[in-house]
Amino acid sequence: MKCPRCKSSMQEQKRTFHKQRKWICPKCGYVRFQQQKDERGKK
Numbered sequence: 527m528k529c530p531r532c533k534s535s536m537q538e539q540k541r542t543f544h545k546q547r548k549w550i551c552p553k554c555g556y557v558r559f560q561q562q563k564d565e566r567g568k569k
């Protein structure tokens with residue numbers, strides 16, 4: 527995944543937040559959450 531701001535590669539955080547992967551850009555600090563494809567217990 528690349529940062530929409532500076533187009534640099536984002537780093538994935540190991541911690542998941544509400545079953546979403548957290549990506550952080552090391553350059554500008556842009557944070558993005560990516561929903562995981564594996565959906566269980568869908569409401």
Ligand SMILES: [Zn+2]
Pocket residue numbers: 529530531532533534551552553554555556
């Ligand atoms: Zn960035």
